[in-house]
Amino acid sequence: MAFIPEIPLVPEWGPDSFPGAGRGIDPALVEGLNPQQRQAVEYRGQALLIVAGAGSGKTSVLTRRIAGLLSTREAWPSQILAITFTNKAAAEMRERVGQLVGGEAEGMWISTFHSACVRILRRQAEVVGWKSGFTIYDTADTRALTKRIIKELDADTLGFTPSGVLSRISRLKNELKDVDAFAREASLGDPKEAAFLELYRRYTQALRRANALDFDDIIAETVYLFRAFPEVAALYQRRFRHVLVDEYQDTNHAQYALIRELVKPVDADVAADLERRIGARASLTEADGRIPGASLTVVGDSDQSIYAFRGADIRNIVEFERDFPDSEVILLEQNYRSTQTILDAANAVIANNFDRKAKNLFTVAGAGASIVGYTGYSGHDEAQFVADEIEALRRDGIGYNQVAVFVRTNAQTRPLEEVFIREGVPYRIPGGTRFYERAEIKDAFGYLAQVANPDDDLALRRILNTPKRGIGPATEAALQAHAERLGMPLRDVLREVDDLGLGPKLTTAVRDLAALLDEGARLAVDRPPAEVLTFLLDKSGLVETLRRSGDPQDEARAENLEELVSQAKEFRVQNPESTLVDFLTSVALFAAADELEDADGTVTIMTLHTAKGLEYDAVFLTGIEEELLPHRMSVNEPGGIAEERRLFYVGITRAKQRLFVSLATSRASFGDINVAMPSRFLGEIPAQLIEWREGAGGGMSRPRAIGARSASGAARGERFSYSTSFGSRAVEASAPRPKTEWTSAVGQLRDNGDLQLAVGDRVRHADFGDGDVVAVTPNGPRTVAEVQFGSVGRKRLLVKVAPIEKL
DNA sequence: ATAATAGTTCTTTTT
DNA sequence: GAACTATTAT
Numbered sequence: 001m002a003f004i005p006e007i008p009l010v011p012e013w014g015p016d017s018f019p020g021a022g023r024g025i026d027p028a029l030v031e032g033l034n035p036q037q038r039q040a041v042e043y044r045g046q047a048l049l050i051v052a053g054a055g056s057g058k059t060s061v062l063t064r065r066i067a068g069l070l071s072t073r074e075a076w077p078s079q080i081l082a083i084t085f086t087n088k089a090a091a092e093m094r095e096r097v098g099q100l101v102g103g104e105a106e107g108m109w110i111s112t113f114h115s116a117c118v119r120i121l122r123r124q125a126e127v128v129g130w131k132s133g134f135t136i137y138d139t140a141d142t143r144a145l146t147k148r149i150i151k152e153l154d155a156d157t158l159g160f161t162p163s164g165v166l167s168r169i170s171r172l173k174n175e176l177k178d179v180d181a182f183a184r185e186a187s188l189g190d191p192k193e194a195a196f197l198e199l200y201r202r203y204t205q206a207l208r209r210a211n212a213l214d215f216d217d218i219i220a221e222t223v224y225l226f227r228a229f230p231e232v233a234a235l236y237q238r239r240f241r242h243v244l245v246d247e248y249q250d251t252n253h254a255q256y257a258l259i260r261e262l263v264k265p266v267d268a269d270v271a272a273d274l275e276r277r278i279g280a281r282a283s284l285t286e287a288d289g290r291i292p293g294a295s296l297t298v299v300g301d302s303d304q305s306i307y308a309f310r311g312a313d314i315r316n317i318v319e320f321e322r323d324f325p326d327s328e329v330i331l332l333e334q335n336y337r338s339t340q341t342i343l344d345a346a347n348a349v350i351a352n353n354f355d356r357k358a359k360n361l362f363t364v365a366g367a368g369a370s371i372v373g374y375t376g377y378s379g380h381d382e383a384q385f386v387a388d389e390i391e392a393l394r395r396d397g398i399g400y401n402q403v404a405v406f407v408r409t410n411a412q413t414r415p416l417e418e419v420f421i422r423e424g425v426p427y428r429i430p431g432g433t434r435f436y437e438r439a440e441i442k443d444a445f446g447y448l449a450q451v452a453n454p455d456d457d458l459a460l461r462r463i464l465n466t467p468k469r470g471i472g473p474a475t476e477a478a479l480q481a482h483a484e485r486l487g488m489p490l491r492d493v494l495r496e497v498d499d500l501g502l503g504p505k506l507t508t509a510v511r512d513l514a515a516l517l518d519e520g521a522r523l524a525v526d527r528p529p530a531e532v533l534t535f536l537l538d539k540s541g542l543v544e545t546l547r548r549s550g551d552p553q554d555e556a557r558a559e560n561l562e563e564l565v566s567q568a569k570e571f572r573v574q575n576p577e578s579t580l581v582d583f584l585t586s587v588a589l590f591a592a593a594d595e596l597e598d599a600d601g602t603v604t605i606m607t608l609h610t611a612k613g614l615e616y617d618a619v620f621l622t623g624i625e626e627e628l629l630p631h632r633m634s635v636n637e638p639g640g641i642a643e644e645r646r647l648f649y650v651g652i653t654r655a656k657q658r659l660f661v662s663l664a665t666s667r668a669s670f671g672d673i674n675v676a677m678p679s680r681f682l683g684e685i686p687a688q689l690i691e692w693r694e695g696a697g698g699g700m701s702r703p704r705a706i707g708a709r710s711a712s713g714a715a716r717g718e719r720f721s722y723s724t725s726f727g728s729r730a731v732e733a734s735a736p737r738p739k740t741e742w743t744s745a746v747g748q749l750r751d752n753g754d755l756q757l758a759v760g761d762r763v764r765h766a767d768f769g770d771g772d773v774v775a776v777t778p779n780g781p782r783t784v785a786e787v788q789f790g791s792v793g794r795k796r797l798l799v800k801v802a803p804i805e806k807l
Numbered sequence: 808a809t810a811a812t813a814g815t816t817c818t819t820t821t822t
Numbered sequence: 823g824a825a826c827t828a829t830t831a832t
Contacts, residue, residue, distance in 0.1 A: 085822095113822080114822055408819070411819095411823095472808050588822095592821080607820065610821085634820090670817085670818085670823075809831100812828100813830095814828080814829095815825100816825090818823105
């Protein structure tokens with residue numbers, strides 16, 4: 001079987017002179033480390049598990065471990081494969097290793113699972129029947145594809161939805177079960193199972209035909225490649241002598257299998273053949289002719305496993321010692337990040353997860369400030385609290401870039417953004433409305449993908465009529481039918497449009513498109529990606545159409561496209577020599593966390609998931625409510641609550657100095673407003689660690705039952721009793737003062753701007769009618785007015801948001 | 808073929 | 823409230 005060797009396995013100064021551990025580790029590399037960290041850097045053996053609690057300096061340990069291997073000449077850079085969770089983490093690690101060993105870091109593979117596998121697959125594509133320029137389909141792409149297949153099979157009548165089918169396919173792929181494996185074990189007597197099998201089969205075929213892989217394929221296909229072609233696997237097994245994996249608790253089965261393949265010894269016959277074929281100048285074989293398995297180092301913390309939903313299997317780390325019998329386990333518990341108060345909270349919360357190995361974070365830093373709690377009336381009110389506290393922190397010398405606001409769901413960012421804009425707090429949301437997910441950007445990528453991969457029918461379908469060329473569904477179907485008749489990709493059909501007997505206008509439109517794509521493909525051979533993009537954008541008329549529409553939104557879209565061009569240029573500057581396919585790959589594998597840049601003076605708002613691995617002086621954990629954290633979707637899943645608790649734990653442990661927890665008593669979702677209850681997790685933080693601030697209505701903001709013995713009690717604190725009246729919802733204040741009313745009817749929260757009220761003013765309320773202002777408590781944007789209404793008595797109203805007008 | 812409108816359903820987290 | 827679908831008018 002033909003295969004293409006990886007870049008030279010033996011560097012010029014390579015392992016021919018392989019001296020093993022010639023000199024000991026430079027003492028400077030372990031300076032300042034505690035005994036466990038030091039041991040983790042120095043240990044040598046087949047397998048090492050570093051159980052690294054939050055903030056225990058694992059990145060430092062990992063980089064020093066690599067630096068140690070290099071500086072002692074135990075390994076050449078090219079023999080090291082380090083897997084990180086994000087591209088950004090990879091870049092950082094490369095940089096830090098480079099600093100430690102001084103520039104010798106070239107040739108190391110430090111990347112994410114996906115990047116490493118794509119690199120291998122592009123090089124070995126032919127072996128497994130792909131073409132090197134394959135497209136990587138993102139979630140939106142696979143969704144569109146699945147939708148079409150469901151429609152074709154009328155499978156929606158059986159209750160199949162795109163997301164349901166996709167998540168099941170994803171789970172199967174993560175378990176390395178391809179269509180045939182599934183067919184073998186499925187109970188096909190069940191018509192639903194049979195239908196799903198057909199969906200899975202068609203989905204797989206469609207990807208094959210389009211020369212495309214989805215995210216899960218990237219890992220799974222690499223495993224299949226290694227298993228089916230031992231001589232190809234041996235290439236990498238021989239090359240990578242030290243494999244290091246970060247965030248091991250979040251690996252799924254496919255990734256686990258991949259690691260197992262990589263650290264396998266190479267059989268004697270394969271080894272001999274390989275070394276002959278690559279012309280190795282030094283043999284790595286042992287006396288028995290085998291090449292021994294690479295050494296494996298994994299770092300992780302089962303308490304921070306938060307990706308079960310995408311197949312992460314906590315057992316990978318829990319059962320590491322069983323999987324690798326000769327392994328060493330080192331526990332890092334000393335925390336160098338947070339105050340004792342924060343750690344006490346974290347320890348107390350995570351202790352509620354049973355069946356975990358006991359681990360207790362400690363620090364020699366002092367207790368630090370109390371955790372601050374706040375209960376707002378609404379997401380807006382909560383956001384206002386956050387904004388106010390951020391300003392206060394700034395006065396205390398904690399800059400914007402050292403502050404992070406965490407949310408459970410992306411929808412929660414909305415009120416935060418609105419308030420931050422109003423209050424002038426600079427913020428950024430990495431991966432928010434993803435730049436690359438905007439329609440016009442996806443259109444542009446449709447052109448690029450088609451040029452890079454002519455088999456990609458999905459991409460072609462996307463751009464067929466964008467901008468409008470008069471190619472509607474009917475024409476598309478005709479082209480499609482023709483393609484199927486001849487068994488050729490859609491792209492080839494475009495060139496034969498003359499045979500289809502379409503109208504002259506249509507024929508010209510299709511022929512022009514075909515010519516445009518062909519010309520783009522010619523350019524892509526030797527021109528930089530940005531140039532190809534510019535050409536396609538200009539000649540397709542994509543930008544032109546947006547510019548001419550007159551709609552300011554379209555103007556913004558045109559600017560986005562220009563932004564894309566500069567990004568393509570920038571990419572080429574960062575990666576000289578890079579091709580169009582490289583650019584497309586980097587975009588496809590670009591993660592939210594990769595766009596974090598903490599130097600530029602903005603507060604960062606992000607989900608708890610993207611927060612993993614990061615740290616900030618001050619952290620706001622928002623929306624700590626039932627239904628949100630734990631999320632309602634997780635409550636009925638096995639292990640769901642435990643995972644949500646870990647998410648909370650991850651959030652808490654990001655904070656170095658100051659931690660804020662906040663919630664609201666009502667939250668907008670679905671387009672209307674629902675009552676929210678404090679999260680059960682709040683009650684798991686020892687009460688004396690939290691100092692609850694006054695809420696907007698002047699009442700105590702502390703959920704009363706928090707700190708009580710039972711978590712469910714916390715969720716039922718009597719302060720949170722509600723009465724719902726027509727069109728508005730009311731909170732019973734605990735004090736015997738009048739009830740506080742807020743919010744308007746269903747729909748958006750109103751904003752009265754700078755409305756000023758004084759005692760004696762008369763106001764009209766949307767629900768309560770006219771009333772007299774009898775008291776005003778100035779409190780900036782949370783000024784409260786007490787109003788005497790004729791019909792309903794005295795009410796306390798938040799001036800800014802109440803549905804009132806001054807008469 | 809397209810544009811506009813009204814009605815529907817659905818939302819966790821992400822490589 | 824957004825995103826998608828179906829329906830209708832141009």
